[in-house]
Amino acid sequence: MILLRAIRLLWSAAPSAMVRGAFAGVLVMAMGAALLGLSGWFITATGAAGLMGVGIAFDVFRPSAGIRFLALGRAAGRYAERLWTHDATLRALARLRVVLMADFARKPMAELRRLRGSALLVRITADVDALDGVLLRLVLPLLAGLASHALAFALLWWLVAPQIAGAVALGYLLGGAVVFARLIRRSTALAAQAETQAQTLRRQMLGLIRGQRGAILQGTLPQRAAEITQTETTLRAAHDTLDRAERNAAMGLSAVVAVLVALVLWLADGLVQNGALSPAPAALGLFAALALAETLLPLRRGVAEIGRIQVAARRILGTPIQTVATPPAPHPTARGLVVRDLTVPHPARDTALIHGLSLDVAPGKTVALRSPSGSGKSTLLDALAGLHPATGDICLNGLQLNAWPEREMRAILTLVPQRTALIGGTIRDNLALATDDSDDDQAAWNALEAVALDDVIRTRGGLDARLGEGGAGLSGGESRRLALARAILRKPMILLLDEPTEGLDAPLARRVLHGIRTALPEAAILTASHREAETQMADQTIDLQSYI
Template sequence: MNGAARFRQMIREQRRRQGGRLALAAAAGATVSAAAVLLLGLSGWFITGAALAGVAGGTAIGAFNYLLPSAAIRFLAIARTGARYIERVSGHAAALKALARLRPALFDGLAAAPPARAQALSSGEASARMIQDVDAVQTLFVRLSTPWAAGAGGIIAIALAGLAGPAAAATVAAGTGLAVLGALVIGRRAADPAGRRVQVATGRFKDRFSALQAAAPELRAYGLESWAVEQIAAEARTLDRRTIDAAAAAGWMNTWQGAVTGATVVGVVLLSRTVPLPLVVLAALAAVTGIEAAGAVVASFRQSGAAAEAVGRLGDLLDNPVPDTGTVPSGDAITLSELDLTLAAGARLAVTGPSGAGKTTLIERLMALRAPVAGELALGGVDLAGAEVRAVRTRFAYAAQDVRLLAGSVRDNLALARVDAAESDLWAALETADLADRVRAMPAGLDTPLGDNGERLSGGERRRLGLARACLRPAAWLVLDEPTEGLDAATEARVLERLDQWLATTGQGLILVSHRPAPVALCDQVLAVTGRDADGRLTMNRNPARVAA
């Protein structure tokens, strides 16, 4: 089953879960349409009948019953308002509850995707899919009540028009059908493609904006702000054009509906010349509201293209997931098969080598963040090429060279490693990273917001917060990629001293990538990565010599 099929199955499951709310929304929608048609038709009949009675004189006025119609009109107005409220609340509650379950499932699917696929998706594109595309899917729940509303409105409209004669009823039925059929044709030919292009353009715009925003300091330093603005503006213009195309398609659908409505009303009036005028007015207004009720279906046609594209784009996140099959490692010992090197739990290994040799690739393969190479690495006696991915990842706590932070508070960023960590544990991790004093000096301490990707912190402070977060994770191995890069010598010394104490206390093993002598000195063994062979395998050698100061 491909990703799109899996996502459609998830939507069907959520529809079943929200069946009660959706059924209530459908019943309320049908009530709204029926009440609206009856209200307008009865009002037209009542006003016209009252006017004719007034013209006819006192006798006709005395015989005219105005109490019952006026009471019915008030009842229908109240019923329509109440049913509309129930429809909106029930329908949107069902949609929002469904999306609250779909978004985590999609995120889990993205996290479980093959490493090459997950890493190829930019943050901007991922954001567009998780926000705009999921919002577009919302219509697949909200609009489920529209066929019921349209059907109830159409039936009542045809029945009321039938009071003016079979020809009037047939005209209303034909007009309603033409309105829906024409809208369907326009939707398929214009609205659907336009809606799909809007979703794609939104993703491209957010992707470009996110990439340039991340490089904002460099762009300012090189005086490229104008170039960046033009790049973003170009994507924005494309998105605007796509949005205009979608609006134009919606306009043509509305134009068709208005033209059919006008023709239907004229037809009803011409075919009802022999019946009393109040019934003619009733039939004409019933035609208007009946076709208007069908407009709910027309509106859903406008959104179907965007929803279909969103389903496909979100299905991509679920495509080719990493299987949960595989062997679960029975221990935490790491083996580098090529070098016949085994690291017992609690060991410390430094990984060195020239830039681009593959140091980060090695540790990402080890943590199952990249596709493993058969026979290269083993964990707990299990070759990583055949190990269960989720079981492998739980053994490692990772502080990457490129630290990614949430836009929330210090506490929020630390909670990524351990949600249930006590406050004392948070401060202990910050002390290890030599960041506790800095956080205490912040206006709200642990609850101080850090801005987008930690923009309120310096580069060194962001790196140390990433280190603190990794220390919080209860894992057998602590993996650090250039943890002291960019730190001054005094700060580096404090961080390494406290890290040494942390490892001695917790018994965690350490795998450290660095080209600096001070961090390497923490480790018992040194591994030099020298490059890659023709098959993509990393070439390594055990290097007992320390990095020269």
């Protein structure tokens, strides 16, 4: 079951923190039940002592101290519960984000490039938020509740009567199971529908905000607004129905508590009348039964969101995570890039893009691949970077591509794709993605100078100048050059560039290419090009038309 897989994944992230959180939850519930039970026993016992005329001899100090201890202990336990359960949840969510990124890393590069950042962010945020409730509103309260009932059963059996202990345990077990089963049956589909509509609404709103100008110019703004209104109406209706189901569950649980308390009162009255139980322990059992209602009520929200949690879990964990064996550390025997008899399949069709390609890129040399747009240059670079399947031999520094562990391969090979990937943040933040030494300002400025971007960055405020989402604030050519500067900071031995000077005029393109070669004099550089400036700067040009 997908829900159990999600629980196992989250629990394994911090099992000791989970146990601490569950223990604190049991402590809070146990102290709450003991507090109400002891208070009931104390009131009843003092009243009985007064009626018997021995009130002056009744010890009120120790029960009062016990009540104060339980009240303070419950408050401290509640604080510890919040602290430990949220610590456990944050650890689990950190693990979940790693799983999400690993899942996306396994997808083909062509699929990753089709993803829209806003839609992907909406999905990840909503899914992580949904699975947040697995621990805080479902698993930990359920474990704490079951443990509290087991402890209460043992104490009521010992201190009060087996009949009352059995009635409390059985009543809450059966009554809670019936109410929650009915809630699950009514809410699962509704919660899933509400989650789907909520994500649709977020995507529609983001799309409208981003494309507002185009929608106005094309006259589609009323239609898109109507679609958003319809989605919101459907979402609101699902939420209203879900809230009614949850309120009905609350009424059902209240009815279970009322019936159970009446049953305990009837049993206690019979035992007291028969002389099998004194009034004070009977009151303890009655108030303990009432206090144990706290173990059921917090579960309502978590149970009502099971449908939403399942939708998120299926998206995140629908494909089993495959463990790939890590190759041993490589021992390079040569330098540069060597390709022999390479065939690259089309990413979407059962045909080949490239047939029988062979090439050599020696250290310090630049080779340009030339062919019309859409003929497979980008896919070929993806294959050479290990991001797309291919048949034939690809050797990096004398070793086959599949013999390199991922980390070691990325340390010597860098691909700058045609689609620039920048993040919202400072220039320094974007450059820091390439190196662990983000404090080396001189290296950053050298890289920016190499791509003729240093003057532009200085006029914008330097390395701490902020960019918007996706690098907003820079032109297309400036964004391209910032990505190239980031690649230079990696100091790769093999550099793959997909149309590196797109959007630049010819003089600036030649200056940028010369700067890259000056900054990386020993790198083997392979470019996918269709501009004359790029092919003129290359030591060799290969026309891919012969291999298509």
